[in-house]
Amino acid sequence: MLERSESTGGNSRHVNLLSSVRAIATLARLVRRQAVVLSIIDGFAAFLGRYCWAAAGEPHASRAAGTTDAWPNASQSEVDPMTADSKGHRPSADCTLNIPRLINLALLVFLLPFLVLSPSCSNSQYKTGKHPIARKASVSHVKQGKPLGIVYVTNRAPSPSVDGKVSYSSFRGHSMSYGSVTLARKGSSLDVLHIAKRGEFPQSPYSIELTGQGPRRVPAIVDAHLRAASALQREVNDRLAKAKRKEVVVFIHGYNNSFDDAAKATGKICNTLSVEFVCVSLSWPAGGAGGAFYGYNIDRESGEFAVLDLKKAIRTLSAANRVKRLHLIAHSRGADVLLSALHQLGMEGYITRTSLGERYKINNVVLFAPDVDLDVATTKLFGFVSDPDAPFGTRASPYGLLPPVGSLHLTVYSSPNDKALALSSALFGSVVRLGRLTSTSIGSKAASSNALWSNSQISGVVDFIEYEGNAGFSGHSYFLSDPAVQQDLDALLRGRLKAGDPRRLLVETKPPFWKFVGRTHQTVGD
Numbered sequence: 001m002l003e004r005s006e007s008t009g010g011n012s013r014h015v016n017l018l019s020s021v022r023a024i025a026t027l028a029r030l031v032r033r034q035a036v037v038l039s040i041i042d043g044f045a046a047f048l049g050r051y052c053w054a055a056a057g058e059p060h061a062s063r064a065a066g067t068t069d070a071w072p073n074a075s076q077s078e079v080d081p082m083t084a085d086s087k088g089h090r091p092s093a094d095c096t097l098n099i100p101r102l103i104n105l106a107l108l109v110f111l112l113p114f115l116v117l118s119p120s121c122s123n124s125q126y127k128t129g130k131h132p133i134a135r136k137a138s139v140s141h142v143k144q145g146k147p148l149g150i151v152y153v154t155n156r157a158p159s160p161s162v163d164g165k166v167s168y169s170s171f172r173g174h175s176m177s178y179g180s181v182t183l184a185r186k187g188s189s190l191d192v193l194h195i196a197k198r199g200e201f202p203q204s205p206y207s208i209e210l211t212g213q214g215p216r217r218v219p220a221i222v223d224a225h226l227r228a229a230s231a232l233q234r235e236v237n238d239r240l241a242k243a244k245r246k247e248v249v250v251f252i253h254g255y256n257n258s259f260d261d262a263a264k265a266t267g268k269i270c271n272t273l274s275v276e277f278v279c280v281s282l283s284w285p286a287g288g289a290g291g292a293f294y295g296y297n298i299d300r301e302s303g304e305f306a307v308l309d310l311k312k313a314i315r316t317l318s319a320a321n322r323v324k325r326l327h328l329i330a331h332s333r334g335a336d337v338l339l340s341a342l343h344q345l346g347m348e349g350y351i352t353r354t355s356l357g358e359r360y361k362i363n364n365v366v367l368f369a370p371d372v373d374l375d376v377a378t379t380k381l382f383g384f385v386s387d388p389d390a391p392f393g394t395r396a397s398p399y400g401l402l403p404p405v406g407s408l409h410l411t412v413y414s415s416p417n418d419k420a421l422a423l424s425s426a427l428f429g430s431v432v433r434l435g436r437l438t439s440t441s442i443g444s445k446a447a448s449s450n451a452l453w454s455n456s457q458i459s460g461v462v463d464f465i466e467y468e469g470n471a472g473f474s475g476h477s478y479f480l481s482d483p484a485v486q487q488d489l490d491a492l493l494r495g496r497l498k499a500g501d502p503r504r505l506l507v508e509t510k511p512p513f514w515k516f517v518g519r520t521h522q523t524v525g526d
Helices: 010-028 034-056 092-110 132-137 219-242 259-272 292-318 333-351 356-360 374-382 419-428 451-459 483-493
Strands: 147-158 168-186 189-200 208-211 214-217 247-252 278-283 325-331 362-368 409-414 462-466 506-510 513-516
Touching: 147 189, 147 219, 147 259, 147 292, 168 219, 168 259, 168 292, 189 219, 189 259, 214 219, 219 278, 219 292, 247 259, 247 292, 247 333, 259 278, 259 483, 278 292, 292 325, 292 333, 292 356, 325 333, 333 356, 333 362, 333 374, 356 362, 362 483, 483 513
Parallel strands: 147 278, 247 278, 247 325, 325 362, 362 409, 409 462, 462 513
Antiparallel strands: 147 168, 168 189, 208 214, 506 513
């Protein structure tokens, strides 16, 4: 990052600031969609300039010329009380102290497309040395030229194709399709060879008709739904019949991932688990269309749009008669999508006096670098079940026992070095993102009062695993690139080992927080 000038003079600060902005603007011209990036940087540069001049009590250039004020719409009552003194003035020291942080944020804004790179595109190399876990996790179970088949479920809109090949876009579709993806190793990576669509559900939300007795779902639509669900379950059952384990692993990707990115990431997870499970890529309409900022917001809302179909997919998969356990893995923004779906499914289970584990066979929920605010995650995990007024059956049971959790377990992998989540936290004013939560940050006043902390200790079903490595430039896709993390996932799902088992090489720092024993592997390139 750029260094701040040691000079305390206003002119030196301004020259350094302007030089930094010019450097960012020069770099921006090298990327596609340069108009969007440059407009963001220009606006950000204007903000920096106004902030510094106003904070220092110096006239903005426009004020000196007798035009608009540096803060044209800011009245005394509108001054932020968090940054003003008793007289409503912004302290001049804030500008000096915050210039490096603001410059860092400007750089992060520019580098957003690169920080949130598709995880399947990582070609990182590691200094694995003689670490036994690294050597074991680096072994590929997919041989060169041998195909790997996974199931896909998606509500992306199909992409136009002149050759008749199936492909999916980053736009929203209104029906949930399913089928298979064939992958094959090419060097050290997996490539998509073929996509075969098997069927699709009716367009959602399903149609409702009015009858003499009242409204009801259209019978023909319900019939089509049941046929689609049955066909998807047959696809999964047929694969489970040949699989070593009668368990399904579902992966939900994050922001700015294409359909192929999600399929390749799912294949890599399947390879990590020795290809013993039936693996499902649950792909929602992400893709970052619209640029860094706009694309993130589009994907954020597309994630909310996808919750309905994600619930439908989880219900359908869990109802397949050969499924013994369901493991749900999500990365980044995909974690927020999954938590929203589990929140609503948990409500369904609670009202019917059952739990997620009992009703939907969910055994593990694994969140890697979850891009969700800690308070929001707390509400989605514990908000409904902790409400004494929530109906338990036909009526509330404020003092009654909650449904047994069973074998359901939540594992959250977080990293304080995750730059992508640092940017997300800055953009949304989050106290802490769940994917950056550590035993140190939970000790802060803002985080220690959060219900997630106390409830996770009481229930004993949550483990936070802190990753201290530096997985590439963004530090965001370590779950696919660091062999130690891959091996820990293998030990959790395939070995069914709890945190604290010596074979997982974790050390407890503060319940329920854990760290990897020794150093995790550092990437040479990203």
